[in-house]
Amino acid sequence: MAVSSHTDTQTTCFHCGENCTDKDITLQDKIFCCQGCKMVYEILNQYDLCEYYDLNSKPGINQRVAVRSDKFAFLEEEKIAQQLYLFRDDVQTHVTFYIPQIHCSSCLWLLENLHKLEKGVQRVTVNFSKKEVLIIYSHQETSLRKIAEVLTAIGYEPYISLQDLQHKKPVVNRQLIYQLGVAGFCFGNIMLLSFPDYFDSAGGLDDTFNRLFRYMNLVLALPVLFYSAQAFYKSAWSGLKHGFLNIDVPIVLAILVTFARSMVEVVNGQPGYFDSMTGIVFFMLIGRVLQDKTYQGLSFDRDYTAYFPIAVSVIKEEKEIPTMLPDIKTGDTIRIHNSELIPADGIIVRGKALIDYSFVTGESAPVSKAIGELIYAGGRQLDGNLEILTIKEVAQSYLTSLWNRDELKNREEKSVSFVHLLSRYFTWAVLLIAALTTIYWWTHEPARIFPAVTAILIIACPCALLLASSFTNGHILRILSRHQLYLRNAQAIENMANTTHIVFDKTGTLTGKTGSSVIYYGTSLTPGQEVLIATLAAQSTHPLSNAIVQYCGTPASRHVHDFQQFPGKGVCGWVEGFFIRLGSAEFTGAHRKNEPEGSVVYVSINEKLTGLFTIRNSYRSGLRLLMQQLQEHYPLSVLSGDNNHTIRPLRQLMGNNATLLFEQQPADKLAYIISLQKKGERVMMIGDGLNDAGALKQSDIGISLTEDSNNFTPASDGIMEAKQLPLLLSFIQLCKSNKQIILISFVLSLLYNITGLYFAVQGILSPLVAAILMPASSISIILITYSCSEWMGKRLYHKALRQMNDKSHIPD
Incomplete structure (x- = not known):
């Protein structure tokens, strides 16, 4: 078997500076790594805010991960929003957002010019060291949800946790x-x-x-x-x-x-x-x-209030109702969207569950669960939408018990x-x-x-x-x-x-959490085959798939047909007329023999075994x-x-x-x-x-x-x-x-x-x-x-x- 190590010289994205696999996504002679980065540039260009790029070289935040359109719908609930207000009268509202993406003077300049992007914003003050922005806006012209969505659209998604509501600074x-x-x-x-x-x-x-x-x-x-x-x-x-x-x-x-x-x-x-x-x-x-x-x-x-979101979607009369976590009761049906955290222990009533419990167990291998099985708070859903019937309130879940053990001694007293x-x-x-x-x-x-x-x-x-x-x-x-x-x-x-x-x-x-060591053994892959493999692997959020994407390079914008994910086995699908499988030996038709040390992912193209990837955390x-x-x-x-x-x-x-x-x-x-x-x-x-x-x-x-x-x-x-x-x-x-x-x-x-x-x-x-x-x-x-x-x-x-x-x- 041939052993392959991989290095590429890539064109960098004009917005965020990350490598671009190809030059298909362009605008005004500028190359972007994804449609998200291109969209942010279009927004800034439309409102004459491209001075943002003059202050620092490639100051943007990568936009490959799309944000769900209704993610901030809970901010329309006045009961929730009013707990974020610092001040509110008949004319204006003051609110502070924590924005972890702030990193340079370009960020400061763009955020302080937020009024050019959203009409109702009157003034923005940035605390650079704390990565916080104080926003004063007219609630007659805009809303808290719109402001959060505008910030997200330009790459500065605010981080809002339940702790922001329960604990004052x-x-x-x-x-x-x-x-x-x-x-x-x-x-x-x-x-x-x-x-x-x-x-x-x-x-x-x-x-x-x-x-x-x-x-x-x-x-x-x-x-x-x-x-x-x-x-x-x-x-x-x-x-x-x-x-x-x-x-x-x-x-x-x-x-x-x-x-x-x-x-x-x-x-x-x-x-x-x-x-x-x-x-x-x-x-x-x-x-x-x-x-x-x-x-x-x-x-x-x-x-746990710093870890969980403020609200989740509770299903009532076939409608999604944004509900604050403390208001969730035993017996409520909660809809967990893809990549969202599970806030309370519950039983699966609809959907397929592939749960990443890395914050609870410390290990990144996802766990597959079927309808009727019990899942615990603290996991992250990786495979589409999921509905669970809660059996414990948030404050009583297994996750929160890790902080609240009675046997933990008080060191400061002793x-x-x-x-x-x-x-x-x-x-x-x-x-x-x-x-x-x-x-x-x-x-x-x-x-x-x-x-x-x-x-x-x-x-x-x-x-x-x-x-x-x-x-x-x-x-x-x-x-x-x-x-x-x-x-x-x-x-x-x-x-x-x-x-x-x-x-x-x-x-x-x-x-380390990043920088996995990936080695490929097998028939040498052409650059085109690496793009196909990366395109398929990018459809999965599994950590091993992510490591393969990093190894093969950022995938191009190609459509994957008949994509299927088999928890614990692998993924497969058609890309550009090629049927590709990534997964275990049984899933790809390989025979186990002297497997290298580390996690192993086999790859087959058109049902023919090509080789295998070994992934080890360095x-x-x-x-x-x-x-x-x-x-x-x-x-x-x-x-x-x-x-x-x-x-x-x-x-x-x-x-x-x-x-x-x-x-x-x-x-x-x-x-x-x-x-x-x-x-x-x-x-x-x-x-x-x-x-x-x-x-x-x-x-x-x-x-x-x-x-x-x-x-x-x-x-x-x-x-x-x-x-x-x-x-x-x-x-x-x-x-x-x-x-x-x-x-x-x-x-x-x-x-x-x-x-x-x-x-x-x-x-x-x-x-x-x-x-x-x-x-x-x-x-x-x-x-x-x-x-x-x-x-x-x-x-x-x-x-x-x-x-x-x-x-x-x-x-x-």
Whole structure:
């Protein structure tokens, strides 16, 4: 048998830039890959919007997949549409659409000129980073459905999910910003008004002005005490209610004691410590704001409402009625159109079912079901229209149960940051020193008890530790996000650093969703025969057919006669007078003999066997080097829903000591994670697909791998771009460095506290020393944590890149 590998030099589409198999689809000397791209060009040309193509080269979105004409009919239901409105009056309506196709300045320009395509549109504002458009339109001249259809016609189909109706986007915490502003204003003015006391030895001001300025400082400190410091009060009180001394407890003590002592001193004609007190709050709030400022555009808590459409068609009196998912009841008959998702468990009552359960099982092989059989929510219908009788409501389906397992633990309640553990001992140590100081001065000089004890609580504030934690965590989160690993919160950094066992899903994680390896064995195919095969394969949505289309090239616009699809067997039909079969050996009349490894599709032309295609999902680039690195530090496991026919190359990839488990269902993966944790392991799970949701939640740190961060992602602690997987070890090392940087900062903070306590226990600490040491310590901690974090991030990233380049010859 001859072995064929395939490369083509194709003409690219004027609209989207993809390869064109032939030059049949043309307009004004321009070539298009499909009728859809040509239609978009005609629309833009008709309305004089071809400047779109001048801004960027081939900026369009491929239009080969046609959209059902009544797809947005549900937007005509006022009950549904009104939940998408941001504002509506007698004249205009405001609505926001999420459009994932936005990718360049041409998109922005075209969308902002939408009013030229649809008369009723008044203004369009594009949020490029969030891929959202705010559309203001006159509902007397157009409708929400028309706008959605116009956007779809030009290649920018809006993505509308049920989650858009049930969950509002989180509101930015402006109160924290206001509290920071008040604290900064008061701190700056108190420092300014305190200058006469700082330089009192040089002559200073008249006592009347000094007294006036001190009382002004007291007034300026009140908003900081009662408003800006509220976040610390709430956190400290919450910890005390649960019997836990968190890091905010000593901060609150320092704030209250500093204010109390300062007020007493001001009444007695002394300067007080209002500058130190407001400085504590100001610098603490800066650290808290920076840590909270992470990637808010990504949602890590998505559920089935983000995955399903808003409405489906319910059959009532032989009519299709668009119905919202929450309104679907048991016993309703639902019509599922081709390529639509099944929203609820049900029994087939009409039509043929070929269901792709890849989001539920992780595997792409479709499942054939007949009338009377049960199908589950989460699958995608691949073979025409289908009607099902629902037996469960949407919220009770098998799909949603993957998120709602009672046995899943709440990690956030059980995980306690080492910073809070340090602060607990720190707080008890400070209280012990204060008690010993009180006992000592009680027996020697009782008058020194108050100044000594209050100075201890002021100077021993763990503000430097909290700043080190807040600034380092926040900066590490931003460094990771720059390299396309988006962690949920700071606790995820610690969990990632503490990992002792790493578990991988196989399909879609170790192997890519695209870029299948296709090899043809048999009689050499002519270019014409490849076009015929691609034309037939394009009629099927089966993943193996799609791989063959990619191998043979984009099919031409040729009609297929008598096309038939036999689930589990193959497809056949007449193309240009040739009868072609694609499928199993039995279906094509072949004899199985020494089949190559991988999925096999035989091809026959006019009932004569021509050859076979083998399709294998290739492992991601750079994995072999990554696994060699990880084997030196961690035990590894692979959980696959596939069978074990790929065990040999997988064993070569993962090493002899790795645990490989095949035919794993979601419950099996969850049980395996629990078994590891019972042995004391801290598990990192890296997966992709809905079937990993339970395991990702149960893991100490769950990372969801995705080809597109805006795609549906199961609940996880982080989202990683698939191409960044080879940098996993560097990311783990950076998270470990995060803890080291905080500990270094803590040691420096401890030295500062010991120095201050040396003076404080003697009762000789002056306001000048406190005012200088407190901000100086805080600013130095900020500089140290920022520079160390940035240096470690660059060092580890460049080290990983060098290793990949040095060992680029290692095959994957």
